Amino acid sequence: MTKADVDIPVVIVGGGPVGLFLAICLIKKGIKCRVLEKRQEPVPDSRSLGIHPVSLELFDEVGITEPFLTSGLKIRKGLALTEDKKLGEISFEYCPKPHNYILACPQFTTEKILRNELQKLDEDALITGATVKHFDEHEQFVEITYSIDQQTNQQITANYIIGCDGKNSAVRQQASIHYSGKRYNDTYIMGDFEDTTDFGADAAVFLPNGGLIECFPLPNGMRRWVVKTNQYISEPSQLKLATLVQERLGYDLSEIKSTMLSSFGVQHFMAETFAKGRVLLAGDAAHVVSPIGGQGMNLGWLDCQNLAKRLHTLTDDKGELNYDPATLKKYSLRQKKIVKKVGRRAEINMALGRKPGIPFLRNLFVKGILQSPLRNKVAEIFTMRGLNDWWI
Structure with a gap:
């Protein structure tokens, strides 16, 4: 042939x-x-x-x-915060146009x-x-x-x-x-929740003492939460993710509609x-x-x-x-x-x-x-x- x-x-x-x-x-x-x-x-x-x-x-x-x-x-802006204050922000406004944003x-x-x-x-x-x-x-x-x-x-x-x-x-x-x-020791749990925050179309990255928490806006009024964990969680649940967010930020996700949950290593x-x-x-x-x-x-x-x-x-x-x-x-x-x-x-x-x-x-x-x-x-x-x- x-x-x-x-x-x-x-x-x-x-x-x-x-x-x-x-x-x-x-x-x-x-x-x-x-x-x-x-x-x-x-x-x-x-x-x-x-x-x-x-x-x-x-x-x-x-x-x-x-x-x-x-x-x-x-998403045109990302906020960096601790559990109780804002450290600063990153704006994508000055990045090359026309796509000076990240699309969720x-x-x-x-x-x-x-x-x-x-x-x-x-x-x-x-x-x-x-x-x-x-x-x-x-x-x-x-x-x-x-x-x-x-x-x-x-x-x-x-x-x-x-x-x-x-x-x-x-x-x-x-x-x-x-x-x-190689595999890293870093592990995370994440989930998509109905957005009840005041962040709007902004992404937020929290740096509390207990470990990273990220939340990104999604279409249709949802928000992705990603939480650093001490070890891999083999059976992720809304309660486990909500507990970590509550402990580190004082924000309650326990009764909020969730559509996806998973754990992952790096x-x-x-x-x-x-x-x-x-x-x-x-x-x-x-x-x-x-x-x-x-x-x-x-x-x-x-x-x-x-x-x-x-x-x-x-x-x-x-x-x-x-x-x-x-x-x-x-x-x-x-x-x-x-x-x-x-x-x-x-x-x-x-x-x-x-x-x-x-x-x-x-x-x-x-x-x-x-x-x-x-x-x-x-x-x-x-x-x-x-x-x-x-x-x-």
């Missing part, structure tokens, strides 16, 4: 936010693809919700921004929008209920075996297979790509390479960073932009997709550098949220930063600026 004989140039495994956006980017560049996704429907809960300005600019490039702006909520949009809405936009481009691109069994890599193509709703196996051939199938990626594991990193893992032969990785399949700061999903979208551009350069005059290890290596090297930079920023965010040895000094440091010209630099870091402005 030659490259001209393959069924489709690219098969993407995983149809979450990263896999769907990658498909859109590829099709916009004239590269046909198929997305194999296990789930029939988008995720049922909010999960990842922060869409950063760098991602909105990527959406601008492919013309899909408007439905996100219609569905999301713009629940993941189920994000996936729904991306599915709709992909269907407009190619109604056959997304194959749901598809479980990938295995793949075989050959010199000029990859053969993927999958089933629909666990029924009869089917085969599809492609020039490339791209794993966007999460941190436990079956694609990465079958390709024998090493995934290394880890930072990265694949040794994002490109091995005709196997490519993007999103959590390639890297996992701390969710504090909401950068993981956005980092995956940066992978998509870079990878789509690289593959576009491999398309010949006949529209066929060639193979060039050097080009794919550049994709891997560039994104790994970005991941390391995001990881360092995430570690700083986590460190500020831990129980301080001397709370007064920590608070004085935060107050000093937020009342100095450095606050604009902090706003740039929080909105993921300075990651995607160079090219290898």
